[in-house]
Amino acid sequence: MTVWGADAVEDAHRAGQALVIAARDILTPLAQERARELQVAITTAVTPPTAVTPRASAPSPAAGPAPVTRASASTAPAPPAPVLVRARAAPRAWVYSPPAPFVGAPSGALYRRGAPVAGRSAVRAGGPPRPVVVGAGRTGRVVVVGAGHVGMIAALRLVDADQFAEVVLVDIDEGRAAGIALDLTHTAALSGFATAVRGVGTVEAAGPADYVVITAGKPRQPGMSRSDLISTNAAIVGDLARRCAAVSPDAVLVVVTNPLDEMTQHAWQASGFPSSRVVGMAGVLDTARFQALAALGGSFRADQVSAWALGSHGEEMVIPLSQARIDGRPLTDRIPSADVRAVVDRARGSGAEVVGLLRSGSAFMAPGMSAARMVLAMARDSGEVLPAAVLADGTYGIRDVYVGLPARLGRHGVTGIVPVDLQPDELAALRAAADRIRERLADLATAS
Incomplete structure (x- = not known):
């Protein structure tokens, strides 16, 4: 052998x-x-195989396929x-x-280290091996750029879903990417997945992907706002978007890097992709935070709360309380209005709250899972509506700027922006958030 x-x-x-x-x-x-x-x-x-005496009798059809036996050299198939x-x-x-x-x-x-593992067929008892398809169809390859905490959690969720043939972690520290990939590979039997996992140093080494999650960038430190990162992270995100577009011209980019809204628009411009294939993650994260915080003081679960976190990922976050529900009933029927507004304020500052508690680094559990949630919704082509940073098309009276809006997601990205009935003050706040994002984008263009 x-x-x-x-x-x-x-x-x-x-x-x-x-x-x-x-x-x-x-x-x-x-x-x-x-x-x-x-x-x-x-x-x-x-x-030539070794000649042996064939079995005297064949099993009945009800017994299933005949067992494999050795035959004479003249009759054995190749x-x-x-x-x-x-x-x-x-x-x-x-x-x-x-x-x-x-x-x-x-x-x-x-x-x-970090190599793809054998497909499901290699460990499943019985039946012929199934081919492993990489980069084709709706369950092909996902590339997660940035093997920090957010990228690691996103990759973990994507691998656990057992939806894709391969998940590839990319990091400038190739050893870290390969080490995390190998560590994730070791959980295959524990979690019951057959997704292959690799860790590499460049997007070029990762290969063509169906979805690319960009988490790379400088994290916030205590006392910093998301906007403080704009110039530094714009250089990182712009370079990555161009390279990802060259390697994966048909991919959907999911941007996680802060400041989220501005970096998503920057990635769209740098990649040259249609806006439908560049989307920002923040709305899913901010909505989840609001749902969790609302449930802390009530006798209900977070997943019973329905709400939208729109606008900017930050101080201009808009959570339309007219749309917030618990099992279909208005949220204010279960929680006093003053308490609800306190929850909104805490949701807006949740990222900074986590940063302050950690003292070093920023939130990663919920952001990583939120990014994976969006990728899975697209890969399953369910037509699900999620809050996301998308290029406004005139709906809500906003156009030509990336801002958090309800968006319908399909296999190839955003299929449409969904109108929701907002109160006049809620609509005004949403438009104000879009204007503030424009101002920051103008500052970025000037700095460039």
Whole structure:
């Protein structure tokens, strides 16, 4: 038995030939990955099997498929060969179907740090192995840029969902990205997922993606506002958006970096993508914070509260209380109006409250899960309406600026902005938030 690595695939690529291996040889996961990237076909050499006496009788049809037995050399079929098949559903996507000798995960020692793990078929008892599809269809690849706490939690939620073929963490500290990817891989049996996880140092190494979550940037420190980060993080987000667009021209960008609204608009401009494929995360996070805080003082659960957090991710956050409900009833029927307004104020300052308590760094649990929530809603193509930073199209009397609005999400991003009946003061506050975001964008343009 021979173990074939990536170097053998690269040698075959340079020679313009297929890689021929024996039926009992092992192909490492890295070699499989390089074969997909270089489009090198892998074939199995046919070796005469040992002749044995065939079984005397065949099982009845009710007993299921006949067991595999050895036959004479003259009658035994050739072992199946692995094939790289061009996927018709999407360009640049390849499907690797391993042959029967590869069923069963190879030794853990064969994996490089952060390498993709074997697909579900390698550990599931019975049945032929299923091909692992990377980068094609609605369950392809998600790239999370930034392996800090927010990126780590987003990746954890995406992997646990078992929705995608692969989740890739990207960080300038490649060792951190690879280490977190390997750590997540170790939880596969605990959480019951088959999603492959990798950690790399660049978006180029990650490969084409269906969704890219941008969390990279400087975090807030105590005493800092989100706006204090605008110039520093604009340089980071702009560069990443351009590079992601080059590698993944059909992806949807989900921006998490602060200041959220301004960075989302900056990513849209830098990427050159249509606005429907660039969306900011904050509304889901701010709504979740409001729901949780409202439930703290009541005899109900947070997920019984329905509300919208619109406007800006910060001081100009707008939570229309006319739309807030508990199991369909007005929120103010269960909580005094003064207490509700106190909850709104606390939700606006929740990010700073967490920063102050942590003393170093910023919130990451809820932000990471919120970003994953948006990606999953799009991948499932459920048409769900979520509050998100989107480019205003004239609805609510706001146009040409990214601001938090109710948006319907589909597989390829935003499919529309949903109008909600707001009270005059709520609508005025929403428009004021959009105006304030414009002012900060103008300051960014001047600083640039």
